[in-house]
Amino acid sequence: xxxxxxxxxxxxxxxxxxxxxxxxxxxxYGMMKIINLAHGEFMMLGAYATYVSTSHxxxxxxxxxxxxxLFVGLVGLVVERxxxxxxYGRMIxxxxxxxxxSLGLIGLMTSIFGNDPRGVATPVGSFSIGHYAASLYGVxxxxxxxxSLAGLYAMLRFTRYGLIVRATMQNANMAAALGVAPPTIxxxxxxxxxxxxxxxxxxxxxxxxxxxxxxxAFIAKAFxxxxxxxxxxxxxxxxxxxxxxxINIIVSFKSTPVIGEVALLVAAVVMIRILPQxxxxxxxxxxx
Amino acid sequence: MSVPLLEARxxxxxxxxxxxxxxxxxxxxxxxxxxxxxxxxxGKSTFFKILTGQLKPTEGVVLFxxxxxxxxxxxxxxxxxxxxxxxxxxxxxxxxxxxxxxIAAGRKKSxxxxxxxxEETMExxxxxxxxxxxxxxxxxxxxxxxxxxxxxxxxxxxILLDEPAAGMTHEEVLRTADLIREINKKxxxxxxxxxxxxxxxxxxxxxxxxxxxxxxxNQVDAVLADPGVRDVYLGKQAH
Amino acid sequence: MKLKTxxxxxxxxxxxxxxxxxxxxxxxxxxMPMVTGxxxxxxxxxxxxxxxxxxxxxxxxxFGGILCFGQSAFLGLGGYAxxxxxxxxxxxxxxxxxxxxxxxxxAAGLGYFMFYGRISDAYIGVITxxxxxxxxxxxxxxxxxxxxxGAAPLGGFNGxxxxxxxxxxxxxxxxxxxxxxxxxxxxxxxxxxxxxxxVLATRFGRVVVAIRENETRAQLLGYDPRLFxxxxxxxxxxxxxxxxxxxxxxxxxxxxxxxxxxxxxxxIIYVLxxxxxxLIGPILGAVAIQYLITLAGGQHVIDPNLxxxxxxxxxxxxxxxxxxxxxxxxxxxxxPSRSVATPAQAEVSQGxxx
Numbered sequence: 001x002x003x004x005x006x007x008x009x010x011x012x013x014x015x016x017x018x019x020x021x022x023x024x025x026x027x028x029y030g031m032m033k034i035i036n037l038a039h040g041e042f043m044m045l046g047a048y049a050t051y052v053s054t055s056h057x058x059x060x061x062x063x064x065x066x067x068x069x070l071f072v073g074l075v076g077l078v079v080e081r082x083x084x085x086x087x088y089g090r091m092i093x094x095x096x097x098x099x100x101x102s103l104g105l106i107g108l109m110t111s112i113f114g115n116d117p118r119g120v121a122t123p124v125g126s127f128s129i130g131h132y133a134a135s136l137y138g139v140x141x142x143x144x145x146x147x148s149l150a151g152l153y154a155m156l157r158f159t160r161y162g163l164i165v166r167a168t169m170q171n172a173n174m175a176a177a178l179g180v181a182p183p184t185i186x187x188x189x190x191x192x193x194x195x196x197x198x199x200x201x202x203x204x205x206x207x208x209x210x211x212x213x214x215x216x217a218f219i220a221k222a223f224x225x226x227x228x229x230x231x232x233x234x235x236x237x238x239x240x241x242x243x244x245x246x247i248n249i250i251v252s253f254k255s256t257p258v259i260g261e262v263a264l265l266v267a268a269v270v271m272i273r274i275l276p277q278x279x280x281x282x283x284x285x286x287x288x
Numbered sequence: 289m290s291v292p293l294l295e296a297r298x299x300x301x302x303x304x305x306x307x308x309x310x311x312x313x314x315x316x317x318x319x320x321x322x323x324x325x326x327x328x329x330x331g332k333s334t335f336f337k338i339l340t341g342q343l344k345p346t347e348g349v350v351l352f353x354x355x356x357x358x359x360x361x362x363x364x365x366x367x368x369x370x371x372x373x374x375x376x377x378x379x380x381x382x383x384x385x386x387x388x389x390x391i392a393a394g395r396k397k398s399x400x401x402x403x404x405x406x407e408e409t410m411e412x413x414x415x416x417x418x419x420x421x422x423x424x425x426x427x428x429x430x431x432x433x434x435x436x437x438x439x440x441x442x443x444x445x446x447i448l449l450d451e452p453a454a455g456m457t458h459e460e461v462l463r464t465a466d467l468i469r470e471i472n473k474k475x476x477x478x479x480x481x482x483x484x485x486x487x488x489x490x491x492x493x494x495x496x497x498x499x500x501x502x503x504x505x506n507q508v509d510a511v512l513a514d515p516g517v518r519d520v521y522l523g524k525q526a527h
Numbered sequence: 528m529k530l531k532t533x534x535x536x537x538x539x540x541x542x543x544x545x546x547x548x549x550x551x552x553x554x555x556x557x558x559m560p561m562v563t564g565x566x567x568x569x570x571x572x573x574x575x576x577x578x579x580x581x582x583x584x585x586x587x588x589x590f591g592g593i594l595c596f597g598q599s600a601f602l603g604l605g606g607y608a609x610x611x612x613x614x615x616x617x618x619x620x621x622x623x624x625x626x627x628x629x630x631x632x633x634a635a636g637l638g639y640f641m642f643y644g645r646i647s648d649a650y651i652g653v654i655t656x657x658x659x660x661x662x663x664x665x666x667x668x669x670x671x672x673x674x675x676x677g678a679a680p681l682g683g684f685n686g687x688x689x690x691x692x693x694x695x696x697x698x699x700x701x702x703x704x705x706x707x708x709x710x711x712x713x714x715x716x717x718x719x720x721x722x723x724x725x726v727l728a729t730r731f732g733r734v735v736v737a738i739r740e741n742e743t744r745a746q747l748l749g750y751d752p753r754l755f756x757x758x759x760x761x762x763x764x765x766x767x768x769x770x771x772x773x774x775x776x777x778x779x780x781x782x783x784x785x786x787x788x789x790x791x792x793x794x795i796i797y798v799l800x801x802x803x804x805x806l807i808g809p810i811l812g813a814v815a816i817q818y819l820i821t822l823a824g825g826q827h828v829i830d831p832n833l834x835x836x837x838x839x840x841x842x843x844x845x846x847x848x849x850x851x852x853x854x855x856x857x858x859x860x861x862x863p864s865r866s867v868a869t870p871a872q873a874e875v876s877q878g879x880x881x
Contacts, residue, residue: 083840227650
């Protein structure tokens with residue numbers, strides 16, 4: 001009984017982690033159909049922002065939840081203005097250019113901080129599920145993931161900005177004819193996606209350790225979850241994260257974490273084959 | 289009673305809530321020439337896509353010489369003997385005229401026979417002078433002819449031409465009409481066009497599409513004189 | 528040799544260019560041992576191996592239109608197949624065969640899964656990327672004695688050391704020294720180049736290019752694009768396997784880093800920099816970039832990843848068609864007797880990069 005509770009909790013944490021990793025990429029892909037291969041490095045920048053802030057004595061929650069997203073959001077803004085905006089519509093070229101960006105960021109951070117992983121201490125302790133101890137930080141991850149998805153949904157559904165974003169997603173030309181400037185929208189959504197990646201990196205920093213190459217562990221999972229989720233940003237990310245997170249944790253539990261990772265990736269590849277448009281390409285098409 | 293070359297029975301194509309093609313029935317004989325007319329958005333190109341396998345109809349059956357080809361892969365249907373010049377040109381921009389037509393001619397034929405077909409087709413369409421030019425750099429009318437040449441080189445029994453005269457000069461239009469009559473001596477054709485003069489030049493039986501359905505099917509003079517057809521083109525709805 | 532009867536005023540340099548390239552290659556093959564010693568030969572041997580890797584990527588991408596982000600999967604499978612084969616067999620000839628066949632079989636399965644599943648071009652990139660990551664994760668976790676195939680321990684992240692070097696077929700004791708390995712690697716490069724040039728001149732090769740130009744039109748002419756893409760993909764995998772075998776021989780060592788994202792990124796950079804849509808381009812790109820990496824690795828001013836990143840971004844933004852067409856364009860301009868349509872090169876490259 002306790003074991004089920006523990007595994008269930010771990011599944012939720014796993015789902016939350018994937019959702020957190022994916023949501024930033026989902027915003028960018030959902031809006032601009034851009035495959036940002038530097039997403040893992042945006043997370044890495046968020047993790048470093050958290051590390052640097054905490055080593056200067058800033059409260060860890062502020063570092064993770066405010067500083068990391070803000071910093072990476074700004075970086076995203078700069079990247080969009082200097083690189084991405086020249087490549088709209090050229091999907092393969094954006095993949096290549098963002099790959100170059102990812103290599104460049106890894107190189108830059110290695111030059112500044114060196115290769116050694118840095119640590120950020122976990123700010124909360126553990127709690128018990130029956131006989132088992134579970135990390136309270138898992139709760140933090142679940143909560144932040146839920147809040148991010150809920151916040152994104154609320155923004156898209158209830159705010160004027162969200163309405164403009166949705167309109168531009170559906171028909172950029174029409175939105176432009178109605179007075180919206182699509183380039184500005186793209187800029188802000190890219191920055192938003194980057195900020196969410198930064199948030200994810202900050203939140204996951206205590207768990208994964210901070211090193212220049214940490215991003216590569218996340219990129220494939222995030223990608224494949226975005227593609228598996230489909231066009232609807234919030235629903236797609238949620239459903240795909242749930243499915244893949246579940247598979248990941250259950251398989252990890254039955255064998256090893258590496259096999260769990262492999263199972264996730266294999267499941268995702270198979271799913272894209274069956275549903276090339278992702279889950280929300282077929283089900284719940286009209287959702288956000 | 290011989291099997292018709294092409295038969296479409298109750299073909300319907302729905303995209304979401306919209307029926308682009310509704311309950312279309314059409315029979316085409318061997319070596320027949322049919323014109324398909326109708327206003328924009330009437331479903332003609334969609335119908336062609338169903339015939340070539342690019343789309344699978346929501347309902348209905350398409351038979352080619354009695355064989356059910358509904359929803360088959362485009363390359364399978366092409367091999368049975370269906371060729372199409374699409375509305376938006378589909379040509380090999382990065383190949384020369386000769387190479388592009390060579391791809392069409394070369395499937396399942398000896399090198400010598402393929403080369404012969406290429407030369408003959410280029411001559412028929414007066415493309416020999418530009419045989420080594422890059423297709424992507426040709427004028428629009430020339431690209432249409434290259435596409436038509438590719439389709440002919442395929443040696444199909446049924447040729448679908450979606451707006452073959454689009455963007456052509458008057459002289460080119462006359463040549464195209466002659467060409468169609470020449471092709472019709474041995475092969476069946478279905479031609480979609482908006483240019484009524486052109487239809488008159490080549491037309492025998494005309495099928496009129498409107499809003500996905502067949503409005504009327506008759507000899508060319510009767511159709512072009514029909515007030516319902518005229519209304520449809522002017523935007524009013526026929527009864 | 529059969530001469531073409533039809534003029535080919537297009538992106539490739541025609542038979543003249545191919546002959547010049549092969550002759551140049553032979554000169555380098557025989558000349559290199561004369562101008563440099565063992566250390567130098569080892570350097571250029573790995574350049575040759577990676578050039579073969581680049582040829583594979585350049586073939587399937589530039590001519591087949593398949594953007595594979597995980598070509599390193601086949602490099603690695605070839606390398607590991609050779610290592611495992613060589614440690615289990617006395618004559619390495621069988622191991623070489625494995626190095627070619629194993630990646631091809633894997634590619635056949637993966638290719639069937641992708642191309643017959645109507646997965647769009649961009650997704651192929653992500654799926655192949657994911658597959659190489661899966662392989663990396665799997666092989667990386669095979670430390671420990673229980674993970675072995677016959678006499679070969681898989682070694683996990685430590686890799687497989689002391690891989691037996693190639694021997695002359697039939698003479699297991701006659702193993703290749705660095706000079707012999709150079710001849711083998713450079714010879715393989717020349718042969719792969721000739722093989723691919725030949726494939727592109729056959730009807731099959733022309734259809735592959737036509738499918739890249741306009742898949743719809745090719746389908747409407749009766750060609751099944753899925754089959755052609757699958758075969759192209761498999762050929763590319765086999766050639767990458769050859770590269771993997773040579774790569775393993777170069778260091779007598781193979782490790783999971785061969786499956787890394789860096790390796791996959793590098794081969795894409797080779798092709799992009801060298802010239803998409805040509806065969807000589809990827810070769811030049813591989814040599815140039817590897818040389819740059821070797822130089823960069825030796826200095827501490829700029830991090831290699833940073834440098835690679837800047838190069839990739841710069842090329843995507845500024846020189847998308849790569850170096851080879853630019854060079855070829857300038858060579859053509861110096862020879863006014865040839866009438867050529869140069870914009871077609873950009874068109875072809877753009878068509879391939881979309």
